[in-house]
Amino acid sequence: MESFRLSEAEERIKIVALLFFIFFCFLLFRLFYLQVIRGESFKKVAEANRTALFFERAPRGRIIDREEKILADNNPSFVVFFAPFNLxxxxxxxxxxLLSSILKLKEEDLKLKLKGAFKHGSMIRLAEHLSKDSAFSILEHRPELPGVSIVTEMQRRYPQGRAASHLVGYLGKVSEVDLRELAFEGAYGELLIGKMGLEKIFDSFLRGKHGGLRMEVDALGRSxxxxxxxxxxxxxxxxxxxxxxxxxxxxxxxEKQGKPGAVVAISPKTGEILAFASYPSFDPNVFIEGSLTKTDHSMPQELLERKDLPFFNRAIQATYPAGSIFKIIVAASALEARKVTGTQNFYCPGYYILGGQGGKKFYCWKKEGHGLVNLEQAIExxxxxxxxxxxLRVGPDLIEAMxxxxxxxxxxGIELQGEKNGFIPGRSMFKGGRRRWFDGDTLNFSIGQGxxxxxxxxxxxxxxxxxxxxKVVRPYFWLEIKKxxxxxxSVNKPQLxxxxxxxxxxxxxxxxxLSLVVDQGTGQAAxxxxxxxxGKTGTAQNPHGKDHAWFVAYAPVENPKIALxxxxxxxxxxxxxxxxxxxxVLSAAFDRELEIKKPDSKALLPEDFE
Known part of the structure; x- marks a missing residue:
């Protein structure tokens, strides 16, 4: 009986020993799994819990005018980051x-913003351009705001506001399209790149090299x-x-004139663009205003919905009927072909009848006519x-060629995106087609219409x-690139x-x-x-509404410094x-104070002209 009990006890001991052995083997395997197989992974998790990574944007290079006045630079700014934390x-x-109160946001908006950070376990940029008071409030309440950090970063600034905005451009966050088109090293979720103008063309130069911080944090996510x-x-x-x-x-x-338009001023000898204005314009600062809703640097919806198209660059992206400024070309072709002399007269009764009596009338802008005029007076x-x-004397072929x-x-060939070609018609465009070129086309062509x-x-x-x-010089808008x-x-030089x-x-x-045009003709208002x-005035017929207005000029005549x-x-x-x-524009170029003079009662006013 004792032998049986001893045997039974031994069996129990063996079972317990076996269980201990199995448990010990399991512990060894688990330890091996955790330390060897998953060791590196858990090390990274531990490191992630102990550290926080901050992407740091490089200060973008400045954009300046020819006199080194700032068009775009950077300002130090407080940026709020949030690292996911088990709250x-x-x-x-x-x-x-507390956080929504400091950032002046609705709690629902804040929760929506932080949702992505909690879901993916990644740090996010929460707000930019934070005021000093708000930054100090966050620092004062660090224990109640785990995972919230403040970093000082250089943020883009456009001190001139709307001035030259179509040329300077603006910034935006990298899109999926940008990532496909541009060769970035790594993923730049927080990267801003140029989306328009110089900011886009020279983005690789302006962007610099980005950096970052790896910071040790405590159990509350504090740096x-x-x-x-x-x-x-x-x-x-x-x-x-x-x-x-x-x-x-x-x-x-x-802006004072109040209608959409454009002004382009060039140095005629070099091709340097002195002014490049399109109205209406926009303030590129709207893309970088500091608030939680603006950290995506998206295009403001109200600007997108405006019917006057403030982002449309009318200086290069729109083509318009030339009107009477094209008469410069017609006059040059006639003089060179010796089809007319400067003193040759034609009579203007206010209209021209094509095809003789009973033919179609083509009108002059002055209904009562100019009477007997020579070429000089006709331009004036x-x-x-x-x-x-x-x-009709010169013919469309010579005009087209000129x-x-x-x-x-x-x-x-200017480097800005979206430049249109324009269009010069001619008889060649109708060759082989159903329509042919008529004399009426030549009449419209000769005054820059159609x-x-x-x-x-x-x-x-x-x-x-x-x-x-x-001399045909290449127009360009940058002088040099500097480290x-x-x-x-790099230095940009004039090119003939x-x-x-x-x-x-x-x-x-x-x-x-053309001097007479300004001295005593249609351009006296200049x-x-x-x-x-x-200079030369021009009125371009518009089939969709009121006529358009042109003026081209250069000065001073004896030694031109500006053409516009x-x-x-x-x-x-x-x-x-x-x-x-x-x-x-010319008054600013030559630093002249404008005087508003009462018009001579006998003088012709601008409204008397085309």
Missing amino acids: KNEKQETFYA LRILDRKKTVSGYEIKTTIDLKIQKAAEEAL QSCNVYFYHLG AKKFNLGSAT TVLFTPLQAAQMIAIVANRG PEGEIV LDQVILSDETWNFLSHA KVDGIKIA SVFVEHGIKGSAAAAPIARE
């Missing part, structure tokens, strides 16, 4: 109420110390050709009837070629593209006739005391809408 239920109410840091490297500086004084004068004059008073005669010598109908289409930049280049006596430490890495060969007699005649100006084009949508008359804008 006890009883503390959640205090956390959300203790910086473990390591990858320093940022500032972006390169872009010096533009823009003269901010002239630029602002152009934009203010356009912009007589349509004279140019009807001239167009227009293309002035690079009209072709993009200038399908003669320019951009304001092309119009500025055209008058710059006249000012430069035929943060001051080393110049072509030469329009006309006789000295033709150039001299055009210069004199006069600036002490400056000899040559002014365009006003639905401005009706170039003399009344566009020429006064040119006066403002």
Whole structure:
């Protein structure tokens, strides 16, 4: 019996020993699994709980005008980050109420923003451009705000606001399309890149090299110390050709006029763009205003919905009928072909009858007519009837050829995105088609109506070629690119593209006739005391509404320093809408104070002209 009991006890001991052995083996396996197989993974988790990573944007390079006035730079700014943290239920109410109060947000909006961080376990950028008071409030309440950190970061700033916004551009967050198109190293969820203008064209130079911080945090997610840091490297500086004084004068004059339009001013000898204005414009600062809802740097909906299209760059992205500024080309082609002399007269009764008695009437802008006029007077008073005669004498082929010598109908090659070509019609466009070119087409062609289409930049280049006596220079808008430490890495230089060969007699005649336009003709509203100006007004017929207004000019005539084009949508008359804008721009360019003078009762007013 004792032997049986002993045997039974031994069996129990063996079973217990076996269980202990199995349990011990399990512990060994579990320990091996945790330390060897999953050791690296758990090490990373522990490290993640102990540390927080902050992406640090590099300060973007400055954009400056030719006189080193700032168009875009950076300001130090408080940025709020949130690292996901296990928040006890009883503390959640205090956390959300306190943080939403400091950031001036609704609790629902804050919870929605933080939801993604909790879901993915990743740090997020919560708010930017935080005020000092708000930043200090967060620091004072750090125990109640676990996972919330404040970092000082350089944020983009556009101190000139709307000035040159279509040229300077704006910033936005990297999209999926950007990631596919651009060669970024790694994922930059917090990266801002240029979306328009110089910010986009020179993004790789301006962006610099981004860095980051790895910080040790305590159990509440509060920063203790910086473990390591990858320093940022500032972006390169872009010096533009823009003269901010002239630029602002152009934009203010356009805004005062009140209708959409554009002004482009060029240095005729170099091609440097001195002013590049499109109205209406926008303030690029709206993309970087600091609030929780603005950390995505998205395009404000109210700007997108505006019917006047503030993001549309009218200087290069729109083509408009040329109107009477095209008469410069027609006059040049007629003089060079010796189809007319400067003193040859035609009679203007206010209309031209095509095909003789009973034919179709083509009208002059002046209903009572100009009477007997020569070419000089026809340019000065912009007589349509004279140019009807001239167009038929010269023919469309020579006019088309001359227009293309002035690079009209072709993009200038400026580096900004979206430049349109424009269009110069001609008989060649109808070859092989059902329609043919008629004399009526020639009459419209000779006064720049119909399908003669320019951009304001092309119009500025055209008058710059006249000012430069035929030299076609490449228009450009940046002078140099410089490293943060001051080393110049690239310099942009004038480039002669072509030469329009006309006789000295033709150039001299055009210069004199265009001077008369401003001295005593349709462009008198552009006069600036002490400056000899040559110019041409234009009214472009618009089948969709009121006529458009043009004015092109250069000055001083004896040694041109500036050439410009002014365009006003639905401005009706170039003399009344566009020429006064040119006066403002030229006054700024030559630092002249404008005097408002009472008009001579005997003098013709701008509204008397086309």
